[in-house]
Amino acid sequence: MVLARSLIFLLAFSLWSALVILAALPFAIAPTKWSGFWFRTWNRGTIMLLRTICAVRVEVRGQPPQGGALIAAKHQCMFDAFTPYSQLPQPCVVTKQELGNLPFLGWFADRGGLTLTVDREGHSKALRQLLEKGKKALAEGRQVLIFPEGTRSPLGAPPDYKPGVAALYSQLHAPCTPMATNAGAHWLAGSILRKPGRIVFEYLDPIMPDLPRAEFMKLLEERIETATNRLLASET
Numbered sequence: 484m485v486l487a488r489s490l491i492f493l494l495a496f497s498l499w500s501a502l503v504i505l506a507a508l509p510f511a512i513a514p515t516k517w518s519g520f521w522f523r524t525w526n527r528g529t530i531m532l533l534r535t536i537c538a539v540r541v542e543v544r545g546q547p548p549q550g551g552a553l554i555a556a557k558h559q560c561m562f563d564a565f566t567p568y569s570q571l572p573q574p575c576v577v578t579k580q581e582l583g584n585l586p587f588l589g590w591f592a593d594r595g596g597l598t599l600t601v602d603r604e605g606h607s608k609a610l611r612q613l614l615e616k617g618k619k620a621l622a623e624g625r626q627v628l629i630f631p632e633g634t635r636s637p638l639g640a641p642p643d644y645k646p647g648v649a650a651l652y653s654q655l656h657a658p659c660t661p662m663a664t665n666a667g668a669h670w671l672a673g674s675i676l677r678k679p680g681r682i683v684f685e686y687l688d689p690i691m692p693d694l695p696r697a698e699f700m701k702l703l704e705e706r707i708e709t710a711t712n713r714l715l716a717s718e719t
Contacts, residue, residue, distance in 0.1 A: 492536040526569035538679035545686035551621040553659045558630035559667025577629040658689035663710035
């Protein structure tokens with residue numbers, strides 16, 4: 484039953500994505516605010532399909548930041564990478580440069596300022612560009628979301644937090660809101676299976692700005708991993 488529902492969802496998701504892209508094409512040269520509109524429309528439709536076809540519900544816990552803020556999120560699958568677009572008022576997500584090469588969708592997101600792309604081979608230059616873009620987004624009252632581990636983390640894998648989040652935190656001088664999730668237990672990375680249940684996005688208490696680097700990293704990892712492990716434990 485799970486496999487059958489997952490296959491139906493995959494078909495519906497593909498058709499829905501194609502429909503949104505076609506509908507958004509006339510707005511490709513419109514003001515960039517339309518990018519946010521179409522991404523939210525796509526996200527909400529995907530969430531509805533997931534609930535209707537696969538019996539997977541989405542729950543938001545805690546208080547998502549509303550103004551300029553830094554968010555550090557657990558990353559387990561594709562779903563937790565795009566869902567924050569429908570949870571936050573003005574998000575921009577730090578992503579790999581390769582995502583900007585996705586046909587139409589990546590270009591549309593980049594043009595709308597919905598992503599902060601990072602060239603992993605750029606090293607110090609890439610970090611400087613990220614900091615510049617992050618400061619600009621924060622000044623505009625936007626929410627900068629970064630995945631501290633840099634890529635998807637398999638369920639149960641030891642955490643591997645990278646220094647980019649600490650650099651953003653120290654340079655932006657803004658609170659950092661950790662975010663935990665159990666999305667990977669239902670939207671299985673590298674698989675078509677979508678298991679029924681409840682995907683939770685939990686926004687935790689913000690970490691105040693200007694802590695020493697080591698203290699910040701320790702606190703961030705403790706909060707995200709503790710909350711994530713608690714959410715995953717509730718699945719058993």
